[in-house]
Amino acid sequence: MDFFSPVIAGFGVVFQPENLIYCLLGVTLGMLVGVLPGLGPAATIAVLLPITYTIEPTAAIIMLAGIFYGAQYGGTITSVLLRLPGEASSVVTAIDGHEMAKQGRAGSALGIAAIGSFIGGTVSILALTFVAPLVAGAALDFGPAEYTALALLGIMMVATLGTGAPVKSILMATLGLLLATIGQDPLAGTSRLTFGSDQLLDGIDFVIVAMGLFGVGEILYNLESLRRKTPPPTPVGSVYPSRAEIKESKGAISRGSLLGFLLGILPGGGATMSSMVAYAVERKVTKQPAKFGKGAIQGVAGPETANNAAATSSFIPLLTLGIPANATMAVMFGALLLQGITPGPLLVQEKPDLFWGVINSMYVGNLLLLVMSLPLIGLFVRILKIRPAILAPLTILITMIGVYTVRGNVFDMYLMIGLGVLGYLMKKVGFEPGPLVLAFVLGSILESSFRRSMRIFDGQLTGFLTQPIAAVLLGALLLILVGPPVIRALRSRAT
């Protein structure tokens, strides 16, 4: 029972009234940002970072986690009703979901998505409960060489598997690494690339990078469509799917749960990719492929289950290895650091209350979201009527004032605006901000573990190959870098 006692104690943490309230607040906010096109969960969490400062760590992380998985539920609504995905992870849901809505089955689509999300999320938490301590246990032996390889692999996977063009994403990752070197040398204390500015001596705070690129950048980008009108949502109808529809979706939901859980753990995987793969899988296994694209309920159930399962399992690499697997987790990493918590293999032993409190809060959160997505769905559909022209200035002000409160320094405001402009320009030219932010976060881990490895290996780069785990990880890295171009070359020769 040794294994289960901290898990059960975690429920005690969840049911403290304060934590329950923050859980409710988090999932409600998550539903809202999911419903409102524009700000994604990464941006929302980034914008709220300064506010979480003042909250107790467990409650703060419970709330931020709620925003993340809550957005997976909310993102479905606009996908189905408007064909306007609220989140990247609901893009494929729009295909069959909106077709269903046009046939007057919007309610069924939303209902099955909510049920699938709930099952996917819950299965994933259960699996996480068993897998996470194992991963953490294995990672206890990781030295600087393994961390160097892991951080490099994480950055490269996010850059190459993400939605953007790989070369552009890798370029942004190097920029992120470069920005992370600004400030004092972590070992010698020499000031680097600060251009003589005292303000930059401590480096650029991660909060400012995340708020600037995700928050301000997205707000500026969305300003261009501020005056565009959105079509009115289709009527919802009954959200309780029929028995036949549930029977049709059973397979999709079970496949989605498994797929989402597995892909969520991978660096660069996460909710968006798993929803796409789940859709592709459903289209492959179905006996009626002609139905896909014309309102197949499996095309909604599969991806929506998978994205929620993945959202949950992507906490595993963050909480057990201290390596965020995607951009949203990178912001979550920043939130933990702000609270003075360094996530890593020791977290589950040293802070079991926080670890199991956050994990177990997800059961409650998913249950709350199920209620919000079934009986209370009407409330959230009504929120679609709020105009972006009113929301944009509200969010920008919370961001501007928020960044000031971190250090009480106007310089940070200018820095954030600058990064916001960069984020806007990047989006216009087809660059994703995710790899930059992730590389920025991992930059100092990568540098210090690389330098420590070099000291151990006495300056020999080949030293990495003497460590089996590091060597395997670097091999995987090479495969990712070299694999796709080679396959492409072979294919073009074959045709």
Place this chain on the structure above:
Amino acid sequence: MTADDAQRTEISGIRPEPVGGDDPPAPPSASYARRQNLLAAAIPLVIGVIAGIMSWQLGVGGLADPGPGLWPLTVSVAMVVVAVVLLFQSRPTGGEEAFTKEARLVVVAVVSLVGYALLFETAGFEIPTVALLVLWLKVLGRESWWMTVSVALGTTAALYLMFVIGLGVSLPHRLSF
């Protein structure tokens, strides 16, 4: 998440149709996108070269005994190499967007934010906040005056309550209760 992200997202042959409001932005011409990409590669290239030189001057040391400049130099070199690759692979990747007249809204917004930061500490947060809200709601968002004034005042009061009273952070402010 926008219509363009949806267009860009393509895994295993799934490419959702462009979605969105009544006027989705048209993708730019191939030569326009190519010019954008060349510029987007040239700027990091220049930054990488400058950062590389600065890192070199910091002292590189050896691998066994790295100086403060070794790591930034490594990163700068990687950045220059990737930027050069992008220079040669500048064909459109599907994510590029043209700068249309709507980009003017963004310029106005950025200038207003810089102005906000300039006034924030000297004038206190209330006046710039109301001014920014009025500008964004009325000029950028073309809301009615009634909506503009009520949202501007309501939001400023709510932000005051949230930050100054609720969270107890010290903001430069004029009004005290």
